[in-house]
Amino acid sequence: MKVRISLLGLLCLIGVVACDASASGPTTRTPVHTPSATPTMVSQVITTPNAINLAPTNAPTMMPAPSAPTPTPIRTTLKASVSPDGQWLAQGIAEFHGDQVTYRTQMKVMKREGSTGWAMIQEAPIALGYTIPQPLHWSRDGRYVYFTNRPNPDGCSMFINGADLWRINLATGEQQQVMPAQAIWLTLSPDERMIAYIAQGRPKKLVLRDIKTGQERETPLQVENDAFAGRIVWASDGSALALTIAENSCRTYQWTQGILHVNTTILAQTMLIPNDARLLQTLDWREPNKILLRDKDGHQYWLNPTTRTLDATAIPEVPINSAQWPPFHSETLGFTMNFPPEWELTDRQNGVYLWTDESFGSGPEPTRYEVQISEYANPQARSFIEVATAPWNEDVKRAFTFTSKMIGNLQTYETTSIPSRSGVLYVFFEGNKRYLVLALSPYDAQSPWPAQAKFERLFRTLLQTVRLTR
Numbered sequence: 001m002k003v004r005i006s007l008l009g010l011l012c013l014i015g016v017v018a019c020d021a022s023a024s025g026p027t028t029r030t031p032v033h034t035p036s037a038t039p040t041m042v043s044q045v046i047t048t049p050n051a052i053n054l055a056p057t058n059a060p061t062m063m064p065a066p067s068a069p070t071p072t073p074i075r076t077t078l079k080a081s082v083s084p085d086g087q088w089l090a091q092g093i094a095e096f097h098g099d100q101v102t103y104r105t106q107m108k109v110m111k112r113e114g115s116t117g118w119a120m121i122q123e124a125p126i127a128l129g130y131t132i133p134q135p136l137h138w139s140r141d142g143r144y145v146y147f148t149n150r151p152n153p154d155g156c157s158m159f160i161n162g163a164d165l166w167r168i169n170l171a172t173g174e175q176q177q178v179m180p181a182q183a184i185w186l187t188l189s190p191d192e193r194m195i196a197y198i199a200q201g202r203p204k205k206l207v208l209r210d211i212k213t214g215q216e217r218e219t220p221l222q223v224e225n226d227a228f229a230g231r232i233v234w235a236s237d238g239s240a241l242a243l244t245i246a247e248n249s250c251r252t253y254q255w256t257q258g259i260l261h262v263n264t265t266i267l268a269q270t271m272l273i274p275n276d277a278r279l280l281q282t283l284d285w286r287e288p289n290k291i292l293l294r295d296k297d298g299h300q301y302w303l304n305p306t307t308r309t310l311d312a313t314a315i316p317e318v319p320i321n322s323a324q325w326p327p328f329h330s331e332t333l334g335f336t337m338n339f340p341p342e343w344e345l346t347d348r349q350n351g352v353y354l355w356t357d358e359s360f361g362s363g364p365e366p367t368r369y370e371v372q373i374s375e376y377a378n379p380q381a382r383s384f385i386e387v388a389t390a391p392w393n394e395d396v397k398r399a400f401t402f403t404s405k406m407i408g409n410l411q412t413y414e415t416t417s418i419p420s421r422s423g424v425l426y427v428f429f430e431g432n433k434r435y436l437v438l439a440l441s442p443y444d445a446q447s448p449w450p451a452q453a454k455f456e457r458l459f460r461t462l463l464q465t466v467r468l469t470r
Contacts, residue, residue: 074098078345079134080326083145087112088170089326090145092133101125107133107147109168118173120166129153136162137188144169146178148186156250159185159230165195178211185230189238194264196241198229206243206262219267221260226250229260233285233292240264242272242291242305244281257281259293261305272308298360298451320461328352333375334470335429335436340458343371350374360451367422367442369455371462376428376435384413384428387435392419407463416445425456431468438463 075096082089091108102125110117124130129152137146148162163181168174179186183197193212199205204221206229221229223245231244241262248254256275259282262268273280279296280303286292291303292315302311325338328345330352339345339354346353351374359366378387384404389397402415411430418426422442429436440459443452 074349076347077132078328078347079132079150080328080339080345081135081138081145081341082112082324082326083138083142085142086324088138088145090135090147091326092135092147092150094130094132096126103130105131105133105149107166107168109145109170109173118168118175120168120175131163134162136165136186137192139192143171146188149181151184158228158246158249159198159244161230162186163200179209179214183207185232185243187232187234187241189234190236191238194238196232196234196264198232198243204229206267208264208267217267219262219269221245222269222271223247223260231282233282235285235288237288238264240305242282242285242303245271246279247275255279259291259303272303272305294358296361296366298449298454317457320457322461322465325465329469330373331469333373333436334431334468335373336465336467336469337462338465339462358451360449367449369451370441371459372439372441374437374439376437378433378435381433384430384435388413388415388418388426388428407466410466410468412463416443425459427463429466429468432470436466436468438466 077094077096079092080090089108089110089112091106093106093108095104095106097103102123104121104123106122107120108117109119120133131149131151133147133149135145136148138144139146144167146165146167148165150162151160153160162185163183164177165179165183165186167176167178169176179195179197182200184200186195186197188195188211193210195209195211197207197209198221199207199218202225204223204225204227205218206221207216207218209216221227223229224247226248228246228249229243232241233243234241241264243260243262245258245260247256247258249257256277257279258271258275259273259280261270261272263270280293280301281295282291283294283300284292289304289306291305293301293303293310295301299312300315302313302315303309304311322338324341326341327336327338329336330347332347332349333352340356343354343356351372353370353372355368355370359368361367376387385400385402388402389400392400396417396419400415400417402413402417404411404413406412407429413428413430415426415428416423418424420441423444424439424441425443427438429438438459440456442449443456
């Protein structure tokens, strides 16, 4: 696999951001410790602008008033989603302060045009990991949004998307707990009557829960105790589901993955693909005999669950509609943008970072595509090439190339000539005595990963939404 170094370290080296030891890259997996509990949430009526702004506000709250002003968070993590009709915005936010003793989370739901919405707030101690609320599903009738508190455990973990399930009535703001915190991965059925989830603890169990009655049926998974299970996808008629089984993933060089089929009526299990070194994983199942899979290098396949055969026929690209992406506003860096809802966003004091939970390759540090956003001051109004090459030697300066173009009414400069071990695509937006820098990594124009085209397409769509606010 390709070796990757932290892009933050590179940006620190060239002076784009300040060095921050807390923003280190991924580490080798160690045994997992899950957060101890999910705190009870309280409601708050809010009125918000139509963009996500992670700067502190003076909104009223039902939490006890602090004795001193709340300090600016040193790190804020965000998951957001827009309803299918484009009318509603849901945000799960976690704020971490300098003492790193407690953290504060909010689940916000609001009309996109800025009218009143609702926020559920909680505070909890940081123990062995933490949880963050995130939108999970918008109901087909447009009445509800479902959300979960996703554990972020300390150590070796895979396939974690949520522990509990809540439902918010969009008309009234009423919240209802549909399921307590007892899962590590959960997915609603196509008819929204059932939840399929992987239960916490051992042995590994798949559970089907009736949302209306709470009645559950369960089956122990026919896997090793140290295996991970998740990425559940339902057949469109609800008659079956498929999920991914990871074996030996904490012993990274023995890591394999398999695809398990479960009949939802009798809970019969069939291993469609066992212990495969390609690390195949389930993505979707919308057609009767076509389960969409992806391997560790980003190649996609159709799996026929009847014949158990793989078809590598090209998968049609899904159209991108950035108007349906959640908006984001950074007062610190002075810009707005829309970003893909499947990406997680973290706002630190030295920059904004976006990434997905998709990983590629194998070994101790699988590759994750990420975007980092920072500011490069230019008080002397020097030319772009002077600014970009200032930290580098004459060999780099002589070989430096870039292209320039307008994005909207903004002048931009694009380059891959800044040295890095994993490759980075930089785009500089020229502002008033400053540059806003967006960087996609890893990036290799000569021999890219198969997945690079997808992430470059999303990145270039994101660039079209950037606006400078100062």
